[in-house]
Structures are given as structure tokens and as C-alpha cells.
Amino acid sequence: MNRIIEYMLPPQRSTTASDVDSLFTFINVSGFILFMGIMITILIFVIKYRRKSEDDVTPVITHNSILEVAWTVIPIILILIVFSWGFRGYLTLTSPPANAYEIHVSAASWLWQFQYEGGGSTMNEVYVPVDRPVKFIMSSEDVIHSLAIPDFRIKMDVLPNRYTTTWFQATETGESILYCTEYCGTGHSEMLATVHVLSAEDFEEWLETGLEVDEDMPLADVGEQTFTSAGCNACHSLDGTDRVGPSLLNLFGSDRELVDGSVVVADEDYIRRSLIDPQAEVTAGYPANMPSYSGRLNERQIDGLIAFIKELQD
């Protein structure tokens, strides 16, 4: 039974996961016993009381008050146990410790942005310390999203008109997947991020260096890195296939026909404008739903993307 339960659940990587899993196990085991009890009873009845002849006479049993009370009261006791257990776990899940490390999460269709206390931010990657409570303070720029990390057993909707919060304390270093679990349109299933759990020293070090730009990296490489880290890959392909947005292959220098009928050349400044104010010049045939990267990308990343796109010619 334990192995089945272990197979059914993702690894436990937060302090709250084991309590949730224990309740999961309790309900599965007691539910299984109850279920088998009912099914075996039915099986016995079907075999023992199968129709022997068309003239079978059956006894008249209309009700039994003791039985009715028993199968009302016993389930009530069971559900009260389950309710209290779930309630206790929920209190923990909704009460972040006061000393938690805070990260501001901003969701947009379809990317995650994480802002750290000391300034600096990452996209679709979040770095957190192990063995230390981390609190996400979340808001959405457009529709409702939901932040879920199965390894930590947490989930919370991200709303456009207010802050919501969730917290966890990771118990081991490594990587976990972060999903968007509230349906948000075309790129919903691409709206994933990676949670990097680092040791305390590594995290401090990452805060010092990881957010800084590597000055020696060639611009096109910065662009390639940004292409995935900023979530461009959710909507734009590199091989010419159409996704939500146009492919970036052979984009640079081509004529773009816009929804208003005018034509512009995709030069450096057009790409820059498309990142800062994407809704202003939308290519005909594509939806106007790209989020603005104004303030999300620094100048070097924008330059990098332009350099990267320039090279994409076949």
C-alpha cells in the first residue's frame, strides 16, 4: 500500500508535504477498506441470493432503525476526523512564518516573473534557499493564473486586482516544476517555471552574482538565454512553424504586414518597439496578446534578443 501511495504522489520536498500525504494515505486506506467492504458484500449477495426460479419469494424487510442510525453516525465520525485533519493542515498552509524570505511574483499570459528583496528579478526561473520559509506575494497583470508546485503541495490563484500569498519551506536542494493551474488561454500549458532550491551559501552567492549580467558574454548568446528565460519560446518558434505568434526565423529585415494594413520593416527598432509596446504594431493574422516586456528586460537583454534574432536566417 505504501508503495502505491508513494507512486501516486510527487516527491515530498517541503515541510508541509508529509502532513498532506499522511491525510491522503489515511483517506485512501480507510476509503479502500470501506469500498472493499461494500463491494464484497454486494458480491456475496449476488452469488448467494441469485435468482433460482421465477417463483422465488423474498422476505419483506422495510427498514431497520439500528442499521440506519449506525450508517449515519459512523460516516459522520469519519468525516469529522477528515475535516479536522484537513483544516489543521490548511491552517499551516495559509500561515506563513513571520521571518519568511519574500519574493514578489507577477504572472502574465504566459510568463512568471520573480522579484527578490534586494532588487533584481528572474523570469520563469525562481531561486530559493533550502530550509528557510519562502513567501510568495503574487499578483496578475491580466487574467487569473494559479501558481502550483506539486513537490511542495502548494497552490494559490493569482488575481489581477489584489495580492494573494502562499509559502513553503523546501527541505532539499534540487529542481521542481512550477505550473500554472488556472486556465488562461493559448499558452496555458506552456506557462511553466523551474524552482531552483539552493543551499543557504549557494543562495547568498547567487543573490550576489546570479542576477548580474555577464559582461563578457556575446550579445547573441545573451539573447538566446533571454529567449527561454523570458518565456518567448512559449509563443515563438525558431524553425518557421507558426505558434501563437510568428516564428522568429527569417524575421529580421522582412516586411511585416500589420493588422491595420500598413507594412513595416522588421529592423532593430521594430523589434525593440514590439518588446516594449507589443500591442501597438501587431502582425496581421496573429492575436494581440503578447505581454509588454517594458521593465522586465534590461537594455543588454533587449540588445541581445535583437542580435539573436538577426542571426536566425536560413
Next chain:
Amino acid sequence: MADSSQKTLRIREFPIDENPGHTYLNHEKGILSWLFTVDHKRIGLLYLGSVILFFFVGGMLALLLRTELLTPAQSIVDADTYNQIFTLHGAIMIFLFIIPSIPAALGNFFLPMMIGAKDVAFPRLNLASWWIYIFGALFALYSIITGAVDTGWTFYTPYSTQTGTSVVSMTLAVFILGFSSILTGLNFIVTLHKLRSPGLSWSKMPLFLWSLYATAVIQILATPILAITVLLLAMERILGIGIFDPSLGGDPVLFQHFFWFYSHPAVYIMIVPAFGIISELISTYSRKTIFGYWAIALSSLAIAFIGFLVWGHHMFVSGQSELSSVVFSFLTFFVGVPTGIKIFNWVATMYKGSIDLKTPMLYALAFLFLFTIGGLTGIMIGALSINVHLHDTYYIVAHFHYVMMGGTVIAMLGGLHHWWPKMTGKMYNEFWGRITCGVIFLSFNMTFLPQFIMGSQGMPRRYFNYVDQFQGLHQFSTIGSYLLGVGFVMMAVYLLWSLFKGPKAPSNPWKARSLEWMTSSPPTHHNFEYTPVILHGPYDHHKPMKEFRMGVAEESESPDVIEIDKDPA
């Protein structure tokens, strides 16, 4: 001689005409005699045909979804098309198939017959319900053609107010369909109150009718809320009035409250009629009095009532206050109690019965298996801390398919086979019936059991692409869904065969005791050629059959006439 305060009724047995020349099927001819009929039986069949058509459409869409999910990346459709398909699958199955399925099709046909009435209280209103339903369906079709909806059947704001697809016509369709539902419910309530035959007290009413009564109450009280909600949504989209959209000053979570205030009770509109069918089947095929009649009847009403107080359990991670979540979780568990009571009473009914594993009984047993799993996994996701993990994952998808399909659809199939001889006058093939039931049962589990595991592992729902680790389980589920499709094709084949070539059905092939079996198969235009009088309960298998065929005797008739108290205590 009785005095005037204590009226007596002269009754006699009315033998059943086993070979009626004149039935409701040949009473009038031509397509118009069907489309504009006010006969509840024909309207029931119109509904049955319509819901089967939409079940077929919704089912094909489901197979498309499952095919796309064979691989983690794009295979046959693109992301937008996938999103439109799952929205249509959900919306069609919920609004066009499952809500009208049992009450409007089987309920329309059998409710008047089971109380010995000629028709429902308002036959023209009944026809209007069907036409309103068809208009609603046409609007839904229109929205598909003009650019399908991609919001999911839940229409969550602000996504639904911002997406470019034709949400307004789809919500208008839902608005119209709601009226059809309300009118049917109203008709049933009045009919049950006013048109019961002499002797048919509330305590002698078949449990199927108790369940339809509870359903009708929910339909009348909850559906207007849905109408108001979709109207507000349409006003926001057309007139730009800020109600739900935060950019206009609205609150998106308010929409979820409105939506689930209807849609949670609607879950009981879908499942409670199924409970009623199961009560009929288990008693009939065990040939035994139902155990705990009042427990089963009143638990339907209890579920209908508690069902209004638990909508917030869809919103544990939505941003509603923690206190609300706790209260809703607490109340949610109390739906489990009356539901459990029903299951225990059904099992107890089989004790010392004479169990005949005919196809309808196999469906009833399949229901007990699948619905119990659906119910127990409901306890799982009612628990707050676990819900946080399982919310919006495939665990939820699996849970509601076990309840809605494993519960309602399986019960409806049981009812369809049980009443098939009465509706069509033909017998279906018992051998193929049983085989098909087995195929559907096994392939259903194959399709949806893996989804519990995927969900527990964290697979989110409504995902077009997914991470590679889930591929094996997804493929297993897809193969199951294909087999499920094969099962339904098999059923279509033998039922069509039965319709045209099947042997003639006797009036009461199952030796059931409720009133619809006390007339010919198929029934005559007015169901009964006399006014039935009810002496015994609908599950009194120990009473002689002839005492269930009593009717009011004419003044002139003298032989075999008995005089009884008109209002027995």
C-alpha cells in the same frame, strides 16, 4: 353504505391488452405529429433523441482530445483548437446532454405513467420546454460556427470578458437552456402534486419520482442564478459595465461565487435523478421491497438542500477568505452522509433478494462500484489541505467523470434498458446487452483510473502540452477512451436492431410493480384506459400482481367490484 364524509371507491381489476393495435407510436403519423406533439411520451422521446445526439457529439470531441493527448507535444490540433474542443466537450456534455438527460427524457416519459396520469400538468408548456431547449442548442451551434468559445465551460472572468471568441452567444445559449430546465421542473412539481391517481399517497410514490421531485426543486431555485450570472457577463461584454472585470472596477472572484452558486446545485440536478433510477432497478431485479424507503426518499431532499450550501468548495485556492473555505469544507462533508445512506440502503435491499443479473441490474451494480469511487474521492478533495494539492489537476477530472459518467450516464443506460421494452414495445438482446455493459465498465475504468494517479502526481487539467513523465498514463487513458467508444457503438447497433427486428415485448417483462408496467408495451395514447387505483407500494413484490392493476369501476359494473376507502389512513 358509506356516509358522505367517508367516500368509497368501487374498483376492479383491469386486464392488460398485450397486443394493443392502437399505441402512442401510431396514434398520429408524420413528422409534424412528433415535433408539435403534446404527448409527454413523445416529448420524452424527442428529448431522448436530442440528448443522445449531443452525447455523440460531445463524445467525439472527447476522443479528439484524448487523441491529441497521446503525445506530450502538438500532434493533431493546435493549442487554440484544443482549448475550443475541451470547452465545447464540457459545455455540450453539461448543458445539452447531462442536465436534460434523465429528467427531461426518461422523467418526461415515465413520471405521468408512474402516477397513473394521462400527461403532465401542462402539456403545452412541456412542448415549449423542448423547443426552448432546441433554440438554446441552435445558439450554441451558432457560437461554434462564428468562432468557437475557448473559456472552458466555466466561463471564468476576466478571461471570458477579454477573449476574442464568441462568448456572448454561448452564454446566451446557456441562458435559454436554463429556461427549458426551469419549465420542466415546474411542470414536474405541479404534476406530482396534483395528478396522482387515487390511493397514490406520497409514501407510495416510486423513489424515481421522489428524486425527480428533489431535482425539480433545485432546477427552479438554482437555475435563475445562472441566468442572472450569464446576463451580467453579457452586459459586461456588450455594454462594458464593470461587474467582474477588474480593469473596469469589477471583481473576478464574484463571478466564481455566482457561477458555482448555480453550478454546484446543478451537479445534483445531474446525479439525483440517477439515484432514483438505481432504486427502481435494484428493487425490481432483486424482486424485493426497497430497504429504507423514507431514508432514500428524504436523503434526496437532504442532498438537494445541503447542495445549496457548499459551492465554495470549488474555490478553496481562489482567494476567497480562509474562513469561508473552512466553513464550506465542513458543510461539504455533510453531502457525503445522505449519499452514503443511499448506497447502504441499496446494498441492504439486495439482502435475501432474488437477484437476476439482467443488463439493467448489471448497470446498477456498475453504478454502485463507480459512484462509490466517485463519492470517496469526493471526500478526498473536500479535505482542505489535500484540495490545495489536487485542485485543478486531473484528479478533479477523474473524480467528476466517475460521478457524472460512472454515476449519471451508467444509471441512465440502466434505465434505458429497463424501460426500453416499455418505450419501444421491443426487447433488446440480453446477451449483447451484458457484453456491452462489461466493455463499457472496464474501458471506463481504464480511461479514468489513470487520471487519478496523474492528478495526484500533479498533472494540471486543461493542458494542451504536458511534461514527458505523464505520457504513459495519458496513453493508457486514451486507449481506454477508444474502447469506451467501441462499447457505445456496440450498444447503438443492438438497440437499433432491437428497434426494427427485436421480438415483441410483453407488458411487464421484469415483473415490476410500479404503475408504468400495468399498461401495454408500448403504452396507448392516454397511458391507461381507466383511472388506476393504487392499493400497494411500488416495491411490494410480495403482493399478488392482480392487485396492482386496479382501476375505478363504472357504476354499472357489478362482478368483481370491490369497495374501498377512498382515503386510506
